[in-house]
Amino acid sequence: MLKIGVFGTGHLGKFHLNNWKEIEGAELVGFYDPDDTTANEVSATYSLKRFDTVESLLEACDAVDIIAPTSFHFQLCKAAITKGKHVFVEKPLANTMDEARELVKLAKEANIKMQVGHVERFNPAFLALKDNKLEPMFIEVHRLAQFNPRGTDVSVILDLMIHDIDIILSLVKSNVKSISANGVAVLSDTPDIANVRIEFDNSCVANLTSSRISMKRMRKMRLFQKDSYIGIDFLEKKTEVIKLNAPGDKNVFTFDIETNHGKKTIAISNPVVEEGNAIKMELEAFYNAVVNDTDTPVSEIDGFRAMDVAHQILEKIGVVHVS
Numbered sequence: 001m002l003k004i005g006v007f008g009t010g011h012l013g014k015f016h017l018n019n020w021k022e023i024e025g026a027e028l029v030g031f032y033d034p035d036d037t038t039a040n041e042v043s044a045t046y047s048l049k050r051f052d053t054v055e056s057l058l059e060a061c062d063a064v065d066i067i068a069p070t071s072f073h074f075q076l077c078k079a080a081i082t083k084g085k086h087v088f089v090e091k092p093l094a095n096t097m098d099e100a101r102e103l104v105k106l107a108k109e110a111n112i113k114m115q116v117g118h119v120e121r122f123n124p125a126f127l128a129l130k131d132n133k134l135e136p137m138f139i140e141v142h143r144l145a146q147f148n149p150r151g152t153d154v155s156v157i158l159d160l161m162i163h164d165i166d167i168i169l170s171l172v173k174s175n176v177k178s179i180s181a182n183g184v185a186v187l188s189d190t191p192d193i194a195n196v197r198i199e200f201d202n203s204c205v206a207n208l209t210s211s212r213i214s215m216k217r218m219r220k221m222r223l224f225q226k227d228s229y230i231g232i233d234f235l236e237k238k239t240e241v242i243k244l245n246a247p248g249d250k251n252v253f254t255f256d257i258e259t260n261h262g263k264k265t266i267a268i269s270n271p272v273v274e275e276g277n278a279i280k281m282e283l284e285a286f287y288n289a290v291v292n293d294t295d296t297p298v299s300e301i302d303g304f305r306a307m308d309v310a311h312q313i314l315e316k317i318g319v320v321h322v323s
Helices: 011-020 036-046 054-060 070-082 097-110 156-171 278-292 300-317
Strands: 002-007 026-032 063-066 086-090 114-117 138-144 176-184 193-200 205-211 218-225 228-233 238-244 253-259 262-269
Touching: 002 011, 002 054, 002 278, 011 026, 011 036, 011 278, 026 036, 026 054, 054 070, 063 070, 063 278, 070 086, 070 097, 086 278, 097 300, 114 278, 114 300, 138 156, 156 193, 156 205, 156 218, 156 300, 176 300, 193 300
Parallel strands: 002 026, 002 063, 063 086, 086 114, 138 205
Antiparallel strands: 138 218, 176 193, 193 205, 218 228, 228 238, 238 262, 253 262
16 A cells, blocks of 8 residues: 655645545555644544644655645755655645755656646646547647635636646647747736747747636647647536548538638547546556656656746846846
């Protein structure tokens, strides 16, 4: 059994607790949360041991799941890594780039498994495209949410947009060439809405809009590439592929259009989106990487790269962060 210790049992932490209980081979040994009210509730609801110190929980487990506020990520990750514990940590990896650099260095030196919680990588709508060749040259993203004070300890870039930054960096196999951005702080002390343009060396362009002060929710990504368009609705769990018809295409709706280059046949398909619990899948992936000694699907390097782009965006907007 892989012994798991959980740090942070707030709103998201409770989802993690529920999912760990369903993962065969994982044993929840307990949790650490400094808030007495939350801790007492969790102890009673989950019949789970509360540890009084970070050190005592680390001594009792093989791997940790850190869902504490971002400002605590560095100290908790460092404490775990230095004791040789495998680490799953919610996004963003750390609060500053210096902290992120040190965590990457420590994880490599300790030879432990580390995974960052970019949960949209496990969204069923995104996974439905696993058999499609994705080489986007233009990307458009809208991630809109209604205001919730929870999560406003960081900007909308580090709270919401970083999900899409991570997805884009996983798709575009090229270095970032330039970034332009603007954002406005409306209801909190950091930007609540932002629009960003990222240009890559391979000429791919990504336009991202994120807001946590919208009247409606939206989590859509559109990919445009040679001969095809792919739409991903992360919220509604739907995927659409529109492309020039190719021999062997199955389960597609086709129609013809006339162009300057003759008649073209367009094929529209909706890849099967299987039901799935993204949080459980990312935790299972971490568990499997640890017990099978394989790479984690969203490594500390991935987390660092997403943070790096996010902090460049913040600098463009004029938000000063410690590097």
